[in-house]
Amino acid sequence: MRGRRVVITGIEVLAPGGIGAKSFWSLLSEGRTATRGITFFDPAPFRSRVAAEIDFDPEEHGLRPQEIRRMDRAAQFAVVAARGAVEDSGIELDELDPYRIGVTIGSAVGATMGLDDEYRVVSDGGRLDLVDHHYAVPHLYNHLVPSSFATEVAWAVGAEGPSTVVSTGCTSGIDSVGHAVELIREGTADVVIAGSSDAPISPITMACFDAIKATTPRHDEPERASRPFDNTRNGFVLGEGAAVFVLEELESARRRGAHIYAEIAGYATRSNAYHMTGLRPDGLEMAEAIRVALDEARMDPTEIDYINAHGSGTKQNDRHETAAFKKSLGDHAYRTPVSSIKSMVGHSLGAIGSIEIAASALAMEHNVVPPTANLQTPDPECDLDYVPVTARDQLTDAVLSVGSGFGGFQSAIVLARPERSPA
Template sequence: MNRRVVVTGLGPVSPNGSDRETFWTSLIHGHSVIKILPQFSSSEEDYRTHLGAEISGFTAEPYITAKEIKRFSRFTQLAIVGARKALADGHLKVEQENQHRVGVILGTGIGGLEVAAQQAIDLKEKGLGKLNPFAANASVPSAAASEISVLMGLKGPNLTVSTGCSSGLNAIGLAYDMIKMNRADVLITGGAETPLTPVIFATFDISRQMSVRNEIGAQASSPFDVNRDGFVLSEGAGIVILEELEHALKRNAFIYAEVIGYGVMADAYKSFGLDPEGKGAAEAIKLALRDAEITPQDVNYICAHASSSREGDLKETNAIKAIFKDYAYKLPVSSIKSVIGMPFGASGGFQLIASVLAIENSIIPPTINLKTKDPLCDLDYVPNTARETNLEYVLMNSFGLGGNNSVLVVKKYS
């Protein structure tokens, strides 16, 4: 059975916009949402970096009740809001007749860890009797997928994927595979992350992976630039609806694009280190292209992982060159993380949303803050200005700490 999988709903909840139009407009106009965050710049802790991209004024109402807001972590709240928005965008109703064929597969690298961290503080300061009784359920990575299924009555597959930064794209890839295998007709998928908490922020600050160019603020995330010095943390939920084609057609759903290929491979290089040659990433690209049954020359655009990491951006460039050969120099590659920062497990969802909107609007979002290209990163990164061009096939890369490499391919629906 040849079951085709299409994208029928988009639910971005991002620092640069919590609706499809605002999110997209910010990307194509290069409006960075990265700024100094007071909770880290004025903290008693001596953080090296003060930068981040947060969702200002976020509230989960009216999507969930005030009682539920108290019970759920911010991570779960973002995911629920994203799922509600994606379902509304896709005009999809879950009813008793179809609830066993609709499920949730989400990605997250961290989950509701901030809830567990607060429990540790409260245990020390207040004692066991004062702990939050909901913390156990709220802190686990599977909390968001579980709560979405309960709130929306989804009795189909319910899974959580955790592979670091690539969690979201792997969740989408798994959802694509499961629909193809007839294990579901519709899956809410993507990723959510809330790493702008003291423990997580400090963990990455001390690891020296984040940009410390506090003085330039919005320009600090600069993928492929010679002066890049690390990623900038952000948060959000990138949620989408994947649906079997015939199911979508029967209900006259709007189809953004078709998912046609997925690949995942490991570097197996060293603990939480990246292979600078990008061999594992290249193999994942090769696998995704094979699954899509297209050639490298068919790809019109790569929505890159590129997080402004010195090692990561070079790894990705080398992987692209390894697969696309001379065509790599003609192939547009850009990074939306130059605008929104690095939202870890939410990245893949945001990339898919950006990619299908790029196909729909025939516009490639730019890589902003690219002033002087790294001589070792010498491809066409669509610097600073969006580019109008017809897009048939788009490939997305998402790479996780520890060497997980995830690649997804989508095409214009026809």
């Protein structure tokens, strides 16, 4: 059921190489990469030693010392992005009924950096078998429960309506926005601050991905380490970041003269019920999510002008996606430009889905398709138009963005210009 139509009226992004939506778009449109050798800790013991880090000073972005002490890095990202999205939208939240303002924040791994840091302290660098809790920060519990992310954002914007954290692995950033859309469509909320945040670049996360050899060991040229759809790829590059949106009902946005980036016309999620990390090569579950999202949007596959791919840079994922696009879009898949921004900003786990939605909306805003950086030697099994190296001018009225997550999650979301999407 479509119900009320939902649009994006505010965007803020914190991404490697580009804090703020304008800087983020500049990075993407210029095809620059923000992957580098890890600087947050000594990466020498690890197989993969590259990441896409953000040069982020919380004080420079308006966080008070008490907030910095209380919040994990990912929560700080979420709050800064939420405030920026509200400012971008021009909406006066204090003039609205606070019970009609909701929050949905996605995160795959929660306060990983905070927990990692605090364990190091209470265990005296890992030397104590029985940790000493007296050395923990007073707000350690907030690091344990990801729900604190939604709480912090709700406090920051004065939202007293439904407040939720969505944690579905690497599709969290799409699913949190999809959930927010449903809250508005069904009439539970009029405005929702929605998005996702993750800051997973820590020793424990690197060790986890090392164990399954999912991340790249390409250390000699970190700026070219992330190579989605390239035949020389050998794993993804871990990243961090956040993107948050102001979502509101279309007619309300029009009445207040808001700038509308895009309508969220359709959304769907499916599970492959198959394997924790494995994917079937036929891409059937992702194709089904795409089909349902297009049906909800009341759009034909031929109306899609651009696909923002999950494009993690693993052979399994890239081939799975390619099959899903062919299955869901038919011959139109061969005529549709596709790209992966993970080639430039890495894979920020639960945050990346929202960051990719931001990229999709900005692609529509500028009628430019961002490139897949580092795509020099295409995988012959990935034979679609993956827009290598350089951005492309492209009239873009409708975008499909997809995500694939450990556990079998497959999600798809369709953005369209409101005047194009059926009422």
